[in-house]
Amino acid sequence: MSDTLRPTGSDNTQLARPLRVPIKRRSFFMYAGATAGATALVLAGCNDDDDKNQPAAPTTVNVGITAANDVGVLNYAYALEQLEAAFYTQVKDGAYYQGLPAASAEKQILDDLQYHEIAHREFFKAALGGAAIRGLEPDFSTVDFGVRNGAAAGKLGVLEAAKAFEDLGVAAYNGAGKFIQTPLNLLLAGKIVSVEARHAALIRDLLLEASFVGDDVVQVSTGGPIVAGGPVSATPTGLERSKSPADVVQIVNTFLKEGSKLDVSGLV
Template identity: 45%
Template sequence: MENLQEKSMLTAPLQRRSFLQFAGAGAAAMALVAVGCKKDRNNGPMASGVTLDFKDDFGVLNYAYALEQLEAAFYIQVASKPPTTFSPAEKTYFQDIQFHEIAHREFFKKALNTAAIGSLEVDFSTINFNDRTSVLNAAKAFEDLGVAAYNGAGARIKTDAYLVAAGKIVSVEARHAAYVRDLISNGSFANAEVVNAQGLDMALSPDKVLAVAGKYIKTKINVINL
């Protein structure tokens, strides 16, 4: 009964199928705007890496897309072969988080259309995917970083529709972060590491986020107009 209650807490507010439907519909609308406003924009993969140009909303969306690629790749690897010490409930939770992150990634890819950066090459060599502690600590780092990244980038988004979409996604990321933190240490989901004195989640600027995320990304990321 406890496992069922825990699963309901994580998945009931945003089930996999409903989120994927939301992402597909929202992305279609956003893609029309992206194509109509910037048909000639192309940040595809190059020998020198990818470029995040923060002069407009597309740069911020590609920034979010880069982070979602990283998270999706991590959770896909965890879900495909979770640590043997994961409980059945934990295996299910991480599978659900995997699908959430894939949905986030595809949301931005479809929304950006031809303006999307290319696929990033990741490097998880510092993570021991056979070890529960290593996986949980990495998940905590990715989720905390993701929440702080969205919070820090929100002020840079000028289009209301994009801001609303980012707000919906960061709320899901915060649920992931809280869940993982509680697995590591019960009650730590909103401690001083992630919540400030005003009771708000921490926010980090893109340069600080990318400095941390860069440890896990092989592809060179060029940042301009930040």
């Protein structure tokens, strides 16, 4: 069995792409630089008349539908991975990360998390091919990249923001599994969310030892819904809590610029 994400349906067979594409760290920066250069050239070639004739940019990014294939849910996952990859990339430019000792465990953890999220992002992009949504523009104005945690009011420190992103990512995958049509895609999404759960546990442990089993992410107390709108359990289940796409994007969209906010109305 090959590791590919395959949108189902005969019209989408061309979207299958190998997931295990070797990715070198330098290649990411080279690719980013080439993309930026190409964008600059395109913009330089536009005049005011061209701009006037262009249709208005959409105010949101629709991930697509999943009723007949997996494109919508794969784009949903791709959007989440874009946001996480962008976050850890900006972390490495911040004063907090750059002030850590070179050989510190915390710095190495943040490095690894960035590489994992970039790999996840590129996997989904390759799998979706021409059906992939465009690159999103993040808005991290509520994150203080200069402090570990305990930022000023209205701001999140680096690890506090990382905790929020990782917890949300796990809950999002858990809530989106039911939309996946293809068994292989479900298997691969399960593998990815297992990595995301390890990220969440690591970050939580850095903030507060043993908090990775907190009742806000794993149901260890009686009562309370396991999933949004789900049944109330009379006994602890030990199951991770889930969030629906609609609940997830309410949070995600606060970290995306206007024009990059997500529309997940097709995930029903």
